[in-house]
Amino acid sequence: MGQDSELMYTRILRGYLEGKSEDQLYLAQQFGKWLLSKNISPEEVIDMHGRLLEALGDVPLYVRDSFQILTEVMIEYGNAFRSFDSWRSRHQQLQAEIAVASAMQQTLLPERLPQCPGMDIGMVSIAANEMSGDFYHFGYEEEGQFYVAIADITGKGIPAAMCMSMLRYAMDSLGEMKLPPAHMLRHLNSVVERNIDPCMFVTMQYGRYDTVNHVFRYATAGHEPGFLYRVREDRFYDLDGRGAALGIAAGSEYQEYVLQLEPGDFLVLLTDGVTERKIDRSYIQREELISYLQEEMHVPAQELVNRLYQRLLLLSQFEQQDDYTMIVLRRDQVSKGGE
Amino acid sequence: MGQDSELMYTRILRGYLEGKSEDQLYLAQQFGKWLLSKNISPEEVIDMHGRLLEALGDVPLYVRDSFQILTEVMIEYGNAFRSFDSWRSRHQQLQAEIAVASAMQQTLLPERLPQCPGMDIGMVSIAANEMSGDFYHFGYEEEGQFYVAIADITGKGIPAAMCMSMLRYAMDSLGEMKLPPAHMLRHLNSVVERNIDPCMFVTMQYGRYDTVNHVFRYATAGHEPGFLYRVREDRFYDLDGRGAALGIAAGSEYQEYVLQLEPGDFLVLLTDGVTERKIDRSYIQREELISYLQEEMHVPAQELVNRLYQRLLLLSQFEQQDDYTMIVLRRDQVSKGGE
């Protein structure tokens, strides 16, 4: 312990004993922070206190001796303290690794959203921790079509992220085949089933949007259903669909669903991280989510998804338990597309 | 703080004040461990000490007041303590994730070593942390040939491990082409160059061993050279070779080297984790490594690599800074292969 710390501490002790003022207690707290930042261990603080007391008055012998016992107890706190410190450097190293791996992962995700005339698209995807097990992808095809995939790998964090890289490679090689949604899921299922740990699986919603005719064809593999909002009825419908999650069983079959979007209608694709958000002690209900969507839906799609994320984050007091992804695809109110 | 802790502490204090014996100090240390295990924060220990002192004698007023200051200082230690605790659970979660990812990674490595008549093969590969950025692979080809690859991805830990998965997929698809070593490295270089972060690269030594004629052809991409031991001369030669590491530049070319092994000769392939081992404050020299190899080389290959790992671990006092891989390929002393 440095001499300056001891001088400072003596001054604080003296000041407090003279005036008993809150100033000195406030100083003591700040001093505690300062000692911590200098990595002074708790037993050293105790020892210093015991020694400096002698300078302030006659310390009865038994009080002096009692500090020997307190120091002995605090040595173990000091050991814990030093062990935290070495773990902290290990943890910092892990976090640095994860930051790099997470940047590698980012390069696997699309950089920009599709820019389609007649469409307004918004997307937010935020990992619970540094690495995401949620996955999304956009691809362009001829004749004003694009495809969109949203997926959630079981669990989150590093293993899910490693699995995501493989999924991305698989989608890339299959992507060129321009398969209809149900076929795409069938193929992906066989890839996932063969290559990924048997206790992991992937839920996915895969769709192709025709921006000329505003037709959305999609298929679902065990994925949390999204929504279709119908302007004319001012109502939300579930985007459900049957089909086992990818990787559950070889040979799973998927069904294709077709929707026609009218001007102002929009689709909401999401992962269960949106709905499985703990608020107080219960999870948010889909009806509640719909009511939030309804309140915020009169803004551009990107603003909509941003606001919703902020709102849910606030409601759950900044605890995000799972990876969170939401995509909104809206047909413009005054359609510029041909019909 | 529970009443039982206070009773215990009073007893220890009383006992010490009466006899000043080491028994009580030992008890105090054990008591410190116990308090820690109950998650009692350091300010609570201080507060307890101050209060219990009153029961043991007349505490001067200024001593009593001084505890107010000590408590205030310790509150910050308590905050650090509680923050360690929450951070510990985050760290445990990360470690659980890494354990799963590391198991996924294991499935990418060969399960067994090649079993070839006339050959004795040993291998040890141990990650510095949970996930390895070292990579090795064995493959079988017709006519008594097998190939062996040893590689080291820049850095270690999670990003290196993610990169390793991709490398494995690339090798798998190229593996079927049965290319000569220099061509193999040229192809791998173009894959790595295109797909991996520009600041990452991979060093590799790739060889094919002909178990009939005991000819080893290999090429090197910026990799730490291994050794060839010649029984007749009782001497170690460097297995060097020119060539840039994979991912450094597009279009790198590699050179093929050919070695003929006599009965009892052996090859040592390794990564820089073997040589870059800190002992005291300097790194181990290749000459030292050779002297250890020489001392341990009269045992089967697997035993040899195990002993060497143990020995280096002991020398560096159980600090392993980098991933460690060593492969030994020995032609049997009394060759059963044709020649």
Added chain:
Amino acid sequence: MTGLHSHQINISSEADIVTARQIGRNMSKELGFGTIMQSRIATTISELARNIFLYAGDGFILLEGLVEESRVGLKISAVDQGGGIADIRKAMEDGFSTSGALGAGLPGVRRMMDEFTLESRPGQGTRVVVVKWLEGQEGR
């Protein structure tokens, strides 16, 4: 029992922080909190008041004694009209993992108290409200 009910202290200097601590300590003593909780409450007030002072320039601390049928507690509100917290998730992360900035911070305050709510909108200021309830064993 004097000075219970509530006190509002405007915060625009370090001296105001000390005043808020002092009042909070007295109120918690009167409510029956033990010495450690008094100190933790003072630390909490420091942290919240320092945030106002450092990041918003000025604002206030509101201290309210809560006396319910079955329990008593102290409620501390810290309110400012500053720029708000840009990245709330980051502010709620333990500083521990970063540069070594230890000490309480908002996560530390959250751990010392029983209830914690934070509202912040960029440009519209920040409001942190925490409550500490008196436990049976605390009343010494």
Added chain:
Amino acid sequence: MTGLHSHQINISSEADIVTARQIGRNMSKELGFGTIMQSRIATTISELARNIFLYAGDGFILLEGLVEESRVGLKISAVDQGGGIADIRKAMEDGFSTSGALGAGLPGVRRMMDEFTLESRPGQGTRVVVVKWLEGQEGR
């Protein structure tokens, strides 16, 4: 200066641990170590002696005062003929990550001391040798 040079204490009971601590504390006091280092040395002796007692059954602690031209120190050796440590890397890992087994352990001992060496071969026993040097500021 009495009792310097060296002391060997056989360890086969908890009482022996206390004896070793006591002798170690006295020696460190005589060498000029301050109260904290005396306690840390006693803790180190406890940890090493407890390992002997718990895992090997018996063995000994050897305490040696080191007096060199420019510095003095205390050397503590813990030697047993027990089964040895099966996984040394694991034993040197911080228990922190696991069940919550806090306290010193071998990594804690290593951090408290200046020098640390460990040798262990399965079936042939374990030898831990640590040294603490007296720093200038320590001598109070």
